[in-house]
Amino acid sequence: MGNQRDSIGDSSAHNIYLTNGASEGVRQVLNMAIRSKEDGIMVPIPQYPLYSALITLQGGTMVPYYLDEPKNWGLDIKDLEYRVKKAKDEGLNVRSMVVINPGNPTGQVLTEQNIREIILCYENSILIMADEVYKNVYSEGSQFLSFRKVLNGMGAPYKDNELISFHSISKGLMGECGLRGGYMETHNIDPFVEEMFYKLKSIELCSNTIGQLGTLLMINPPKRGVEADEVVDLYEKEQGEIYGGLKERAKMLTATFNKMERTSCSEIQGAMYGFPRIHLTQSAIKAAKEQGVQPDFFYCMQMVNETGIMTVPGSGFGQRDGEFHYRITNLVSPTSEMRATLDRLEAFNSEFYAKYSQ
Amino acid sequence: MGNQRDSIGDSSAHNIYLTNGASEGVRQVLNMAIRSKEDGIMVPIPQYPLYSALITLQGGTMVPYYLDEPKNWGLDIKDLEYRVKKAKDEGLNVRSMVVINPGNPTGQVLTEQNIREIILCYENSILIMADEVYKNVYSEGSQFLSFRKVLNGMGAPYKDNELISFHSISKGLMGECGLRGGYMETHNIDPFVEEMFYKLKSIELCSNTIGQLGTLLMINPPKRGVEADEVVDLYEKEQGEIYGGLKERAKMLTATFNKMERTSCSEIQGAMYGFPRIHLTQSAIKAAKEQGVQPDFFYCMQMVNETGIMTVPGSGFGQRDGEFHYRITNLVSPTSEMRATLDRLEAFNSEFYAKYSQ
Structure with missing residues (x-):
């Protein structure tokens, strides 16, 4: 799971947690990351308001960083570095950074250069929370690249940075948001923390089974040579029409x-x-x-x-x-x-x- | 909704919150009820371990009260009063009391007398969390009575006690737990608290739609004179067989x-x-x-x-x-x-x- 989208082949079931949509996963990770008001979570502005609400609820501090509208809502790395430094100077422990890519509400797609710069800008281990629930890319020059893929392609110490990525069926193909299905995948998380996270997840029972099924179907679409040709043809036709319409x-x-x-x-x-x-x-x-x-x-x-x-x-x-x-x-x-x-x-x-x- | 089970007719949609199963509702209420280590939540022992885990997670203190095995796991009101007093003497704010009826893991069904005594034993307003997810009653002398029904039948000030009751489709008919559907209903909650609770619920998006549908079907079974007779007949036959088997x-x-x-x-x-x-x-x-x-x-x-x-x-x-x-x-x-x-x-x-x- 997760492999096809991230185009790398080393996912393990031990690192994948099924959720009732991405929002639940975000809540659980923030629950783990935030200990007190002194814990800062970096959030892009404009942001999906789930983040500010959950950070307030968990008693942490939101550290905003601003997306650059004239640069098509890309990240301004200088601003990012300034915000991290400022937060630290104010006595905050910057624990995690949220990245939403493709962007909500801003609709931008980060370039590989931008993703690499984000990863490089941390000299110490800050958990990256990669909200990657949209796989629709419309712009000719753009492509979706997962943080996990870019991280893995970088040398030490960056490839060992802690990362949790989120996916959801809400935006899978037609907006199946009501089914509430999704998963998160952990990368390079400290084994003790991972164990605690597993425990935390276990309190909350399973995610709903229909959402689990939807998640399976999303990450495992009909494959030529495995499923009948007419099934694959129909899937590709319908998918093409839906994406084509969104792009248009x-x-x-x-x-x-x-x-x-x-x-x-x-x-x-x-x-x-x-x-x-x-x-x-x-x-x-x-x-x-x-x-x-x-x-x-x-x-x-x-x-x-x-x-x-x-x-x-x-x-x-x-x-x-x-x-x-x-x-x-x-x-x-x-x-x-x-x-x-x-x-x-x-x-x-x-x-x-x-x-x-x- | 909720009316048929509680046998009283004044439910309002404003007091009903759909959830991904009862556990999620319990988490949300405890999130609201617990402010610090000094906030105590009374929990029956033996208990469904969700409660102890969530109280620990939210940073509160569990105040155990013991069910009386020789009295068929009924509540010992003397013990309950002693535990409340002891908790208060130790400086705890007793904020809420959890009651699981019918009992998990103990399988008892509280008598009306027992429920009235629980309500009477509080001279001041402690939120009762009524975990009422099981509607199966096997014993000839027993019947399921919701806290809401008993509360409503009592005079002031008891009928105005704060209460939140939980229901779930997990134990609806055949154990549809994987669908994760349920609801909670608030009664007599302070309007400001209710408003905050509504906000808290709104952060977490909707519960899954298939679970919502299951919940609707559970509380609104086929009715004679409304649905075709053969539908009602089949429903009653299958329900009778399932309950008959459980009872046997x-x-x-x-x-x-x-x-x-x-x-x-x-x-x-x-x-x-x-x-x-x-x-x-x-x-x-x-x-x-x-x-x-x-x-x-x-x-x-x-x-x-x-x-x-x-x-x-x-x-x-x-x-x-x-x-x-x-x-x-x-x-x-x-x-x-x-x-x-x-x-x-x-x-x-x-x-x-x-x-x-x-």
Whole structure:
């Protein structure tokens, strides 16, 4: 398990823990990693808010590091090094670093160079938590590379860095999130810690069996020469159509946002989201403040009320001060329906700035 | 939901939280209830070991209270009062009390009198956690009564006591434990606490949808006049056969253990287990000590090695010092297979005491 995706062949059942989706695994690892307020966990901003919530719940401290929007939401290694140093100077034990790749909500795909730099920037062993639940990559120049694969290809001491990677069926093929299936795989974890982790997992009984089955099917798709040709043909056809649609819609979202008034968007390279930036007018910001809500929340609420289109304000994920974004998915299918949705969104956007023009 | 089992009609969706089985709900409630080592949670001994493990994990203190084997594992209210007082004298905040009814591993069913006494014994508000996942009752004089029903029937201030009850499909009809479905229902919880609990639950995404479906089917079985007669007939026939078999085997277990050498067993009134006491000889205890294991563990290991029958040593659940038990299930089906299993167990027991006679 895990081998095919990571393209290396040394996984062991002893290092694989089945979970009710990736979120449960993240909770269990953070439960183990955080001992007190002095334990810091590095989290990318914008982030999937599960992380901030769980770190608060476990009583640790979140150490944010900022993804670089002009560099297509890539990691700025200088900023990362600065954040680690600053956290240490403030007396925190930096215990772990979360990486979400492909990104949620930002849709970027890390380059091998970027992954290597992240690993290299630690002179001592910080646990890397690699949230790798999206395998959809749309951009021609990009490919998904697991942290485990890159780590393994590096020399000592980096290849012995502690790493736990997370996978899920929620984004397997069609968004089977309700089944709650997934797994995490540990690499180079200290044997005593691994033993304690096994114990911790054992308290919580098994993950649900249908989710386990879904996980098996996801990592073990029909193979030519093993299954009947017609099974493999059908699988490849359906998979191709689904991925093809996601890719087409990812490109459509990027193009649409970059021609929309006061809106810009990095290229959606992977995952299932666009995270366009909205350059709100002063009158819109003022109107939001009068209602006592965040400006991006104000924009998104107007949108859902006018058009029925649900998006998530960027303030829910974190963003640089004074910047505003929202998250939208490319799952709307078929593509003609996504087109119609974006047409409504564009019309709303024009009307919004007609009203709040200054 | 929950109404039919509790036989009262005022459940609200706002008080019901779906879970991946009861264990997850218990974890979430203990997460909320325990703030520090000074927070005590009362747990029956013998207990389902989930409780001790989770209390340790959350950093609280377990306050054991002992079930009374000669009174068919009923609650000894005098002991309970003594334990609460002792815990308070030691500076603990007694925050919650766990009750498992019908009992695991002990198979008893609490009487209404017993439930009323438990509720009455608190002059101030201690949260009752009612683990009510077993609805199987075998004993003619017994019936399942939910804490919620009894609480509601009592006058103020008792009917306003805080209560959270847990249910699960794991023991619904055939042991559908792998599906991980269940729910918990809150009663009289302080509105601020309820709000925080809702937030806590929201971090963890939804429970798996197949488990949700199973839960719906469990609490909403086919009804005459609503579903077709043949559906209701088939359901009642199959349910009757399953419960009939469990009941027959519960009686068989009790009878067999009480005629076996150096073994005694309270009447199995409900749930899915017998918890026979074994009166080990000094030579058996000595042999166990030489191996560095608990005497009941020694007995159970010999049993599984000789016969293939898996049981759980009483030391895993907690028991009074110097007493030894093991847990065995009545799920072995058909009943003829259970009979054959018990014959093998009886033969093993005789051989064991032939070897360790002194």
